[in-house]
Amino acid sequence: MRRFRTSKGMIGLILVGLAILIAIFAPMLIPAGLSTKMHMAERLHPPSLKHILGTDELGRDLFYRVMLGARTSLEIAVSAVGMSILIGLPLGMIAGYFGGWLDNVLMRIVDALLAFPALLLALTISAVLGPNLRNTIIAIGVAFTPYLARIIRGEALRVAQLPFVEAARAAGTNNLNMLIRHILPNVMPATIVQGTISLAFAILAEAGLSFLGLGTQPPQSSWGLMIQASRNYLDISAWTALVPGTAVALTVLGFNMFGDVLRDILDPRAK
Amino acid sequence: MTDLAVNGNDGAPILAVDGLRVEFRTDAGPVVGVEEVSFAIRPGETVCVVGESGSGKSVTSLSIMRLVEFGGGRIAAGRIGFRRRDGRDIDLADLTPAEMRAVRGSEIGMIFQEPMTALNPVFTIERQLTDGLIAHKGLSAEAARRKALELLQEVRIPEPERRLKQYPHELSGGMRQRVVIAMAMACEPRLLIADEPTTALDVTIQAEILALINRLKRETGMAVLFITHDMAVVAQMADRVVVMYRGNVVETGSVTEIFEAPQQEYTKTLLAAVPKLGEMRGRPAPERMRGFAAPGSKTPQQPEARPARPRELIEVRHLSTRFPVRSGLFRQTTAHIHAVEDVSFTIFAGQTLSLVGESGSGKSTCGRSIMRLTEPSRGEVLLEGSDIARLDSYALRRVRRDMQMVFQDPFASLNPYRRLAAQVAEPILNFGLARGAELEDRVAGLFDRVGLPRSFLRRFPHELSGGQRQRVAIARALALNPKLIIADEAVSALDVSVQAQVLNLMMELQADLGLSFLFISHDMAVVERVSHHVAVMYLGRIVEIGPRMAVFEDPRHPYTRTLLDAVPVADPRVRRSREDRRARTLPSPIFPLGHEPAPSVYEEVGPGHLVIVE
Numbered sequence: 109m110r111r112f113r114t115s116k117g118m119i120g121l122i123l124v125g126l127a128i129l130i131a132i133f134a135p136m137l138i139p140a141g142l143s144t145k146m147h148m149a150e151r152l153h154p155p156s157l158k159h160i161l162g163t164d165e166l167g168r169d170l171f172y173r174v175m176l177g178a179r180t181s182l183e184i185a186v187s188a189v190g191m192s193i194l195i196g197l198p199l200g201m202i203a204g205y206f207g208g209w210l211d212n213v214l215m216r217i218v219d220a221l222l223a224f225p226a227l228l229l230a231l232t233i234s235a236v237l238g239p240n241l242r243n244t245i246i247a248i249g250v251a252f253t254p255y256l257a258r259i260i261r262g263e264a265l266r267v268a269q270l271p272f273v274e275a276a277r278a279a280g281t282n283n284l285n286m287l288i289r290h291i292l293p294n295v296m297p298a299t300i301v302q303g304t305i306s307l308a309f310a311i312l313a314e315a316g317l318s319f320l321g322l323g324t325q326p327p328q329s330s331w332g333l334m335i336q337a338s339r340n341y342l343d344i345s346a347w348t349a350l351v352p353g354t355a356v357a358l359t360v361l362g363f364n365m366f367g368d369v370l371r372d373i374l375d376p377r378a379k
Numbered sequence: 380m381t382d383l384a385v386n387g388n389d390g391a392p393i394l395a396v397d398g399l400r401v402e403f404r405t406d407a408g409p410v411v412g413v414e415e416v417s418f419a420i421r422p423g424e425t426v427c428v429v430g431e432s433g434s435g436k437s438v439t440s441l442s443i444m445r446l447v448e449f450g451g452g453r454i455a456a457g458r459i460g461f462r463r464r465d466g467r468d469i470d471l472a473d474l475t476p477a478e479m480r481a482v483r484g485s486e487i488g489m490i491f492q493e494p495m496t497a498l499n500p501v502f503t504i505e506r507q508l509t510d511g512l513i514a515h516k517g518l519s520a521e522a523a524r525r526k527a528l529e530l531l532q533e534v535r536i537p538e539p540e541r542r543l544k545q546y547p548h549e550l551s552g553g554m555r556q557r558v559v560i561a562m563a564m565a566c567e568p569r570l571l572i573a574d575e576p577t578t579a580l581d582v583t584i585q586a587e588i589l590a591l592i593n594r595l596k597r598e599t600g601m602a603v604l605f606i607t608h609d610m611a612v613v614a615q616m617a618d619r620v621v622v623m624y625r626g627n628v629v630e631t632g633s634v635t636e637i638f639e640a641p642q643q644e645y646t647k648t649l650l651a652a653v654p655k656l657g658e659m660r661g662r663p664a665p666e667r668m669r670g671f672a673a674p675g676s677k678t679p680q681q682p683e684a685r686p687a688r689p690r691e692l693i694e695v696r697h698l699s700t701r702f703p704v705r706s707g708l709f710r711q712t713t714a715h716i717h718a719v720e721d722v723s724f725t726i727f728a729g730q731t732l733s734l735v736g737e738s739g740s741g742k743s744t745c746g747r748s749i750m751r752l753t754e755p756s757r758g759e760v761l762l763e764g765s766d767i768a769r770l771d772s773y774a775l776r777r778v779r780r781d782m783q784m785v786f787q788d789p790f791a792s793l794n795p796y797r798r799l800a801a802q803v804a805e806p807i808l809n810f811g812l813a814r815g816a817e818l819e820d821r822v823a824g825l826f827d828r829v830g831l832p833r834s835f836l837r838r839f840p841h842e843l844s845g846g847q848r849q850r851v852a853i854a855r856a857l858a859l860n861p862k863l864i865i866a867d868e869a870v871s872a873l874d875v876s877v878q879a880q881v882l883n884l885m886m887e888l889q890a891d892l893g894l895s896f897l898f899i900s901h902d903m904a905v906v907e908r909v910s911h912h913v914a915v916m917y918l919g920r921i922v923e924i925g926p927r928m929a930v931f932e933d934p935r936h937p938y939t940r941t942l943l944d945a946v947p948v949a950d951p952r953v954r955r956s957r958e959d960r961r962a963r964t965l966p967s968p969i970f971p972l973g974h975e976p977a978p979s980v981y982e983e984v985g986p987g988h989l990v991i992v993e
Contacts, residue, residue: 270791271786271787271788271791271792272791272792272793272794272802274752274784274786274792275784275786275792275793275852275855276794276805277752278750278752278779278782278783278784279779279783279805279806279809279855279858279859280776280779280780280806280809280810280859281805281806281809282776282809285809289794289797289801289805290794290797293794293796293797294794294795294796296796374796375795375796376795376796376839376841377795377839377841
């Protein structure tokens with residue numbers, strides 16, 4: 109825990125903590141009606157005492173919307189990235205460690221998935237399964253898995269050739285134990301780095317899906333949806349994009365810093 | 380080349396380092412790399428800076444080149460006086476980066492340890508040589524090419540015209556190091572800095588490169604600063620010696636003073652730790668290194684009462700290992716590398732057989748094939764009668780309990796993410812031999828056995844030094860009570876004093892536990908210390924095998940003689956005035972598909988002493 113006592117660790121911890129707290133408590137503290145209530149007379153108002161972050165194109169209060177959007181965005185991003193790690197990590201480790209035909213088969217499948225733009229893939233999955241929160245998570249999770257699997261596979265391949273793996277094999281370690289005891293801890297740094305980067309892209313992917321009507325459904329709010337909605341009004345009210353955009357940026361920044369520190373904590377050498 | 384007069388051989392030093400202090404910036408504030416380093420080099424003189432890892436010898440050489448700044452270092456104090464070609468005396472520590480660039484490469488040349496990485500793999504040899512000439516000397520492209528050709532001839536590379544068009548990977552290690560030297564010599568430097576230039580090379584190549592550097596020094600009268608960890612190389616090369624330890628100069632003196640009347644305790648220890656080839660003459664059994672007895676251990680002498688005929692533990696018969704060379708669109712096998720070819724030998728219980736040979740001789744592959752970490756192509760490996768080469772993976776796993784391996788690189792052979800206790804416990808857990816408190820006891824016992832404090836149990840590999848890590852690796856190998864330990868260059872990466880301790884530990888374990896070792900090494904002096912039997916490998920075959928005394932004192936095969944001859948002697952009075960020969964090209968072990976080399980046929984020249992018949 110000492111590692112968090114650096115400025116980077118503290119900032120990361122505060123940003124991530126804040127985002128999570130808001131995601132959990134905002135829906136309890138903010139009356140449901142406030143964020144969806146439309147004031148046609150107060151459309152696209154700049155920040156004021158009444159609306160501290162201004163209003164959107166339908167006169168809804170941006171502060172409340174960004175607070176409530178946190179839950180949707182984080183839930184989707186964290187779950188989708190978690191899902192891609194859950195699938196991609198074992199796949200990548202198995203492909204990289206065993207090599208041979210297994211590696212070839214797995215990586216050709218991954219390559220085929222990579223050939224589609226991630227968003228297009230997510231779009232297809234979401235369209236087939238139907239638009240709701242769970243399916244959005246599955247869509248983004250599946251779309252991100254090949255990237256992660258590719259990176260983990262490369263790391264596992266490298267680690268599998270190190271002498272300590274050979275030493276363990278000579279000592280009679282079976283494949284399962286080899287993967288868990290030796291390969292897994294050594295591919296964790298790459299997983300964490302890629303995972304935290306993916307969180308940012310997941311938030312934006314959700315925005316893309318929502319824009320096409322396949323992600324979050326109005327009147328529910330999400331940061332992505334808010335950014336998408338603001339695009340028509342950028343010239344007259346930039347803050348409608350800035351507010352959710354800043355929320356995304358701060359969250360992503362927090363996760364990246366948090367990930368860096370987490371990686372250092374897991375590395376016994378960095379003490 | 381320049382004659383002595385131009386370089387001014389009036390005895391005034393070319394380089395005079397005075398009170399050098401280098402600091403490194405770290406998160407925890409400045410750390411001193413070296414301090415109070417002073418020495419001088421005169422024209423035509425070789426000064427060796429010798430020390431173990433972390434002694435600051437490389438920091439010193441990098442500071443003179445002012446390259447230390449690129450690694451986060453800073454020259455905090457001291458003067459690096461350098462007399463330029465035009466006779467002006469300058470302080471290298473004070474030069475601006477632009478002025479320094481004019482000196483670097485032009486008046487000071489540098490050779491690095493790793494000839495593999497000192498050359499850029501995507502440029503031809505010609506391009507690498509001519510770049511410096513065009514930049515520093517303003518030669519035209521044609522003149523630079525002529526000069527490059529001349530340089531390659533100067534460093535005695537065969538077929539220089541053809542080499543100019545080749546890329547670094549097409550050359551052997553020794554040839555590459557010659558190119559690196561040619562680059563350093565391109566602008567006729569007044570000072571040549573050689574930082575461990577032969578450490579990555581085989582002994583025979585090392586002997587060639589040392590002779591080359593000596594000849595160039597004689598012919599050009601340049602000063603040479605030679606950085607090394609190897610006392611034997613120092614004895615062969617140095618006029619004067621600077622001994623460094625932990626960033627400080629411990630002792631300075633002429634080479635005879637240092638070797639014959641060392642003043643400081645550290646210098647004495649360093650000298651005692653160097654195994655000297657030939658000092659085991661007339662002694663049949665291995666002996667521990669003097670002065671490194673672990674406290675509380677038994678007398679270093681081997682028990683003399685041993686059975687008249689020791690039991691055979693493992694017998695290797697006609698072992699061959701080949702690797703496919705794949706090429707083409709469909710990656711079909713187009714040839715085979717014959718890494719190990721028809722190798723046979725026996726290891727007796729409680730004894731050590733050493734496999735010696737240079738890189739590419741197949742000695743490591745041979746060890747790995749016995750463990751079946753690499754699959755042998757044919758042949759038998761009989762461990763107490765059962766053929767390992769034919770076991771299925773289940774039976775193999777059981778047999779591996781009897782054979783364990785210790786690897787060369789103590790940094791890479793331990794998992795950086797696991798505690799040491801867990802790594803030593805792993806083999807025991809794998810075979811379900813113990814758990815809980817019993818497991819902990821056994822692991823702690825193994826730590827005691829290899830001389831590591833129990834407080835290390837909870838530590839991670841990075842917290843240990845190289846020697847300590849190698850002890851952990853040995854403890855792990857001992858965990859299953861094996862009968863045979865294959866030690867693949869197990870002490871090569873260690874400093875000499877640490878090497879001596881680890882060797883002693885291995886010999887002690889052998890005496891106490893009756894272990895057998897297959898000791899794979901390129902270091903003839905170490906092999907002479909530890910072995911009962913020796914097998915010399917060359918291009919995949921054993922060319923000579925027999926009891927250690929027979930092979931070392933009566934070598935019959937020309938390659939064994941070459942190998943023994945090339946080992947530098949750690950005594951400045953027995954300098955071998957080796958003539959600088961042309962670089963040799965090694966034959967290739969790659970053969971077309973279906974090629975069947977003739978079987979190895981041996982002639983018995985003494986009891987158990989076999990020499991291959993060509």
